[in-house]
Amino acid sequence: xxxxxxxQITLNGEERAEFVESGSxxxxxxxxxxxxxxPKGGCNQGTxxxxxxxxxxxLRLACLTLAEMCDGASVQxxxxxxxxxxxxxxxxxxxxxxxAQCGFCTPGMxxxxxxxxxxxxxxxxxxVIEALAGNICRCTGYEPIINAxxxxxRANSHNAA
Amino acid sequence: xxxLAKEYFADQRKDDLHELGKGLQRSDAPGHVxxxxxxxxxxxxxxxxxxxxxxxxxxxxxxxxIDTSEAEKHPxxxxxLTHKDVxxxxxxxxxxxxxxxxxxxxxxxxxxxxxxxxxxxxxxDSPRAAEEAAAMVKVDYEVLPAVFDIDAALKPDAPLVNEYxxxxxxxxxxxxxxxxxxxxxxxxxxxxxxxxxxxxxxxxIEHAPAETTGCIVVPEGNDRFTCYTNTQAMFxxxxxxxxxxxxxxxxxxxxxxxVGGGFGGKVDVTVEPISILASKLTGRPVRFVxxxxxxxxxxSPRAAExxxxxxxVTKDGRILARQVWGYTDAGAYSRHSPxxxxxxxxxxxxxxxxxxxxxxxxxxxxxxxxSSAMRGFGVTIADFALEVQMDKLARLIGMDPLEFRFLxxxxxxxxxxxxxxxxxxxxxxxxQEASRTADWPVAERFFKMSSYKTEx
Numbered sequence: 001x002x003x004x005x006x007x008q009i010t011l012n013g014e015e016r017a018e019f020v021e022s023g024s025x026x027x028x029x030x031x032x033x034x035x036x037x038x039p040k041g042g043c044n045q046g047t048x049x050x051x052x053x054x055x056x057x058x059l060r061l062a063c064l065t066l067a068e069m070c071d072g073a074s075v076q077x078x079x080x081x082x083x084x085x086x087x088x089x090x091x092x093x094x095x096x097x098x099x100a101q102c103g104f105c106t107p108g109m110x111x112x113x114x115x116x117x118x119x120x121x122x123x124x125x126x127x128v129i130e131a132l133a134g135n136i137c138r139c140t141g142y143e144p145i146i147n148a149x150x151x152x153x154r155a156n157s158h159n160a161a
Numbered sequence: 162x163x164x165l166a167k168e169y170f171a172d173q174r175k176d177d178l179h180e181l182g183k184g185l186q187r188s189d190a191p192g193h194v195x196x197x198x199x200x201x202x203x204x205x206x207x208x209x210x211x212x213x214x215x216x217x218x219x220x221x222x223x224x225x226x227i228d229t230s231e232a233e234k235h236p237x238x239x240x241x242l243t244h245k246d247v248x249x250x251x252x253x254x255x256x257x258x259x260x261x262x263x264x265x266x267x268x269x270x271x272x273x274x275x276x277x278x279x280x281x282x283x284x285x286d287s288p289r290a291a292e293e294a295a296a297m298v299k300v301d302y303e304v305l306p307a308v309f310d311i312d313a314a315l316k317p318d319a320p321l322v323n324e325y326x327x328x329x330x331x332x333x334x335x336x337x338x339x340x341x342x343x344x345x346x347x348x349x350x351x352x353x354x355x356x357x358x359x360x361x362x363x364x365x366i367e368h369a370p371a372e373t374t375g376c377i378v379v380p381e382g383n384d385r386f387t388c389y390t391n392t393q394a395m396f397x398x399x400x401x402x403x404x405x406x407x408x409x410x411x412x413x414x415x416x417x418x419x420v421g422g423g424f425g426g427k428v429d430v431t432v433e434p435i436s437i438l439a440s441k442l443t444g445r446p447v448r449f450v451x452x453x454x455x456x457x458x459x460x461s462p463r464a465a466e467x468x469x470x471x472x473x474v475t476k477d478g479r480i481l482a483r484q485v486w487g488y489t490d491a492g493a494y495s496r497h498s499p500x501x502x503x504x505x506x507x508x509x510x511x512x513x514x515x516x517x518x519x520x521x522x523x524x525x526x527x528x529x530x531x532s533s534a535m536r537g538f539g540v541t542i543a544d545f546a547l548e549v550q551m552d553k554l555a556r557l558i559g560m561d562p563l564e565f566r567f568l569x570x571x572x573x574x575x576x577x578x579x580x581x582x583x584x585x586x587x588x589x590x591x592x593q594e595a596s597r598t599a600d601w602p603v604a605e606r607f608f609k610m611s612s613y614k615t616e617x
Contacts, residue, residue: 002287037203038196040421042371043453050371078196091194095186103193104200104371104421138371138422 012080049135101139237290349482349517353473372421375450504539
């Protein structure tokens with residue numbers, strides 16, 4: 001039996017601790033131990049982006065990140081985006097802009113988009129495309145997703161003004 | 162932007178189509194954007210076993226022996242399954258609608274017919290233990306000659322791919338191919354000014370859904386099995402599992418409907434029967450999920466096709482005769498391909514009225530990954546071929562390709578080659594809009610045409 005190691009993280013602002021198998025990925029740890037199934041396992045080899053999360057403010061692929069290396073880190077996932085039942089502007093824009101079809105890539109897309117908007121509040125279209133380049137969607141053809149991110153940025157700046 | 166032209170056919174309708182053109186939010190969108198949508202794999206159960214499939218490394222081989230003794234002794238292994246454990250090991254999906262014979266093994270017994278065919282299923286406490294044990298299974302193969310394309314498979318001396326068929330093509334009730342005969346093609350060719358025969362080839366295409374194929378099975382206290390699956394075909398899965406496991410349908414509770422992309426690639430019944438069997442034999446929850454590599458290599462792609470189109474056309478732009486030989490590469494097993502090839506037979510005249518038609522479509526077996534459903538399978542590649550052919554025919558007689566299509570477009574009341582009268586055609590109107598939108602002008606008389614009026 002694989003050795004279990006303690007893992008303490010701040011998950012979407014909440015202090016959490018669980019034992020995980022030594023050598024397991026953050027993706028497995030989040031899904032199987034922390035009951036957060038919002039990051040998806042699409043390829044488990046770092047090519048599809050479905051497992052995208054934000055670790056200490058940086059965009060990361062949970063399937064390529066060793067769980068043990070995240071001890072003490074702050075981890076953000078899509079399941080923590082809505083606050084008090086109010087959707088994040090990105091979530092609203094994805095919902096209203098038909099940017100999710102099967103929905104499997106959506107949590108990763110939203111994380112990649114959030115990492116961009118946290119850094120660049122008013123990105124150009126090219127910057128959005130660049131930011132989503134690591135996330136594969138097989139349904140939408142990307143256009144509604146790109147438009148939704150731009151729409152969320154507009155909504156954000158409108159609220160800030 | 163989408164423009165809705167409600168004026169078309171307005172006099173044929175009672176409804177004012179007031180719902181059309183309004184944005185409507187998808188009912189599943191809130192779940193998707195909050196990540197609350199539950200896909201089959203978003204579950205874990207205490208005591209869950211992980212299934213790893215041992216697959217054929219050869220395209221075509223006889224199995225001399227299977228030795229699972231080392232794998233069974235590996236720490237963490239709960240059970241190793243072979244063909245002997247499967248109650249009804251040879252099946253075919255469309256037997257449900259009497260499209261036989263059963264021709265595919267759940268787990269290979271005496272022969273493998275494609276590289277990747279399932280041979281032995283290993284069940285262990287962890288994915289790692291399952292993979293390690295799977296590597297310990299010893300299968301002794303005698304490699305056989307293989308065929309990889311339609312032409313090679315149909316040669317008289319070709320190796321036989323699938324003994325359940327007896328020849329390298331599907332035998333329809335109409336013989337070696339599905340046939341459509343309409344009018345007299347020889348007469349049509351004789352009356353034509355030009356004849357053009359072209360051959361079109363296509364390659365297999367993988368759907369590559371974001372979520373790979375899989376299921377999780379839980380044995381319930383009431384002697385039933387709950388199967389969380391991402392199948393696109395719940396009842397195909399239920400009924401085929403019932404046949405394969407010789408288990409009444411009421412013992413099987415399929416839970417699904419949330420699919421992380423399918424595009425036809427999750428219509429076959431591949432993971433559920435073996436997982437339910439494993440759960441039954443171990444009494445434990447079982448998880449079987451394709452790796453990305455398996456999704457790309459093992460799950461069925463769109464079929465490769467070979468299409469020969471021969472058309473007779475007059476110099477003033479009427480197609481008088483079309484003869485078609487269509488070949489669908491089913492791979493090693495039928496799955497949905499006999500049906501796909503049959504669909505092609507009905508489809509090859511395209512949306513055109515041709516008075517003389519002869520169509521033969523073949524479903525051919527090769528030692529390739531079984532092909533199956535994908536977005537309009539049987540007709541999508543046919544459309545590619547026949548529309549390229551339309552452009553070539555137009556060029557041959559020096560006519561504008563869009564005007565050429567107006568001249569041959571089917572209209573309401575026209576009889577199609579497979580004896581279905583045309584109803585509700587809107588091809589003329591679509592082409593009129595396309596002409597305006599794409600700024601591809603055509604002669605004024607084509608704007609006076611209609612799909613359902615008889616003038617022009």
